[in-house]
Amino acid sequence: AQTVTQSQPEMSVQEAETVTLSCTYDTSESDYYLFWYKQPPSRQMILVIRQEAYKQQNATENRFSVNFQKAAKSFSLKISDSQLGDAAMYFCAYRSAYDDMRFGAGTRLTVKP
Amino acid sequence: EPEVTQTPSHQVTQMGQEVILRCVPISNHLYFYWYRQILGQKVEFLVSFYNNEISEKSEIFDDQFSVERPDGSNFTLKIRSTKLEDSAMYFCAIHTISYNEQFFGPGTRLTVL
Numbered sequence: 001a002q003t004v005t006q007s008q009p010e011m012s013v014q015e016a017e018t019v020t021l022s023c024t025y026d027t028s029e030s031d032y033y034l035f036w037y038k039q040p041p042s043r044q045m046i047l048v049i050r051q052e053a054y055k056q057q058n059a060t061e062n063r064f065s066v067n068f069q070k071a072a073k074s075f076s077l078k079i080s081d082s083q084l085g086d087a088a089m090y091f092c093a094y095r096s097a098y099d100d101m102r103f104g105a106g107t108r109l110t111v112k113p
Numbered sequence: 114e115p116e117v118t119q120t121p122s123h124q125v126t127q128m129g130q131e132v133i134l135r136c137v138p139i140s141n142h143l144y145f146y147w148y149r150q151i152l153g154q155k156v157e158f159l160v161s162f163y164n165n166e167i168s169e170k171s172e173i174f175d176d177q178f179s180v181e182r183p184d185g186s187n188f189t190l191k192i193r194s195t196k197l198e199d200s201a202m203y204f205c206a207i208h209t210i211s212y213n214e215q216f217f218g219p220g221t222r223l224t225v226l
Contacts, residue, residue, distance in 0.1 A: 037217075043202050045156070045217040091156060100146055100158040100169060101206070101215060 002027045004094050006104035013082045014112050020067075021077045021107045023092030029053075032096040034068065034075045039089040039106070048090070051075065079109075087111045117218035119205050125224045129194050134221045136188040136205030144208035145188045146215065147180065149173065151201045159203075162188065195225045 003026045013019035025034070036048040051059045051068050058066050063083075067076045079086055092104040118137045126132050136145065147159040160170040162180055177193045192199055205218040 042219075043150070043222070044219045045204060047214075047216075050214070093156075095215070100161050100171075101148070101156070102158070103156040105155045 002029070002032075002094055002096070002102050004092050004102050004104040006092050006107050008107045009105070010108045010110070012110045012112060013079070015082055015084060017082055018078060018080045019082055019109065021079075021090050021092075021109070023075045023077070023104055025073050025075065025092070025094045025102075027073070027094065027096070029096045032094060034066075035093040035095075035101070036064070036066070036075075036077045037091045037093060037103075038086075039091060041088075045091075049077065082111050084111050084113060117205055117207055117216055119203075119218040119221050121221060122219065123222045123224070125226065126195055128197055128225055132192050132195055132223060134190045134192075134203050134205075134223070136190075136207075136218055137186065138188070138207050145180075145182075146206040146208070147190045148204040148206060148217075149201045150204065150220075151198075156204065159190070192223075195223075197225050199223060200225045 005024045007022055032053045034051045038046045038048050049059050049061045049064050051066055058068050063080045065078045087110055089106045089108050091106045093101045095101045120135045124132055143164055145162040148156050149159050150156045158171050160174045160180055161168045179191045182188050202220045202222050204220045206215045208215050
């Protein structure tokens with residue numbers, strides 16, 4: 001069974017600084033997708049970034065980038081130039097093909113002004 | 114980007130009552146998912162629905178749950194006899210082939226008293 005582990009329940013970063021959120025996963029599949037979702041207090045799930053496992057290049061979306069280490073089954077999220085609006089719960093997620101998403105337990109990010 | 118709406122945004126019900134949560138994709142899709150998030154916990158998969166049939170369900174999705182597409186567009190989740198522990202956010206998601214992505218609706222907050 002696929003599992004997703006986020007070992008940091010809480011993280012804190014100073015505004016304008018950089019923070020990295022960790023995620024590891026376990027799978028026997030070779031083709032899959034990885035995601036980071038942001039959940040603000042409204043509790044809506046907002047897709048931040050996605051990575052296809054077959055792509056070696058790390059995905060980037062503006063201030064958000066990932067460090068995808070397929071052999072180590074690691075998928076960390078780096079947020080550069082942190083802003084107050086980045087404060088939220090962040091969930092790492094995995095899915096293969098058309099399967100359901102498997103989520104980690106989440107990391108609560110606090111941004112200090 | 115595909116849009117998904119969910120109604121109601123918040124539902125309060127008495128224990129033992131039936132509730133129906135609705136998911137309305139803006140355009141036609143084949144793959145639907147329901148997820149649940151108990152407050153403070155991770156998002157959990159409930160059921161996937163493909164081509165008008167359940168394709169996969171988790172152990173959470175027991176006999177008190179059912180899903181259907183009553184009119185070919187809306188996608189509903191019915192809980193027959195609600196329990197206190199059913200209080201959670203319920204997210205509908207659609208999978209689009211064009212984007213090869215799952216898009217989440219804004220969620221329905223269910224409160225069982």
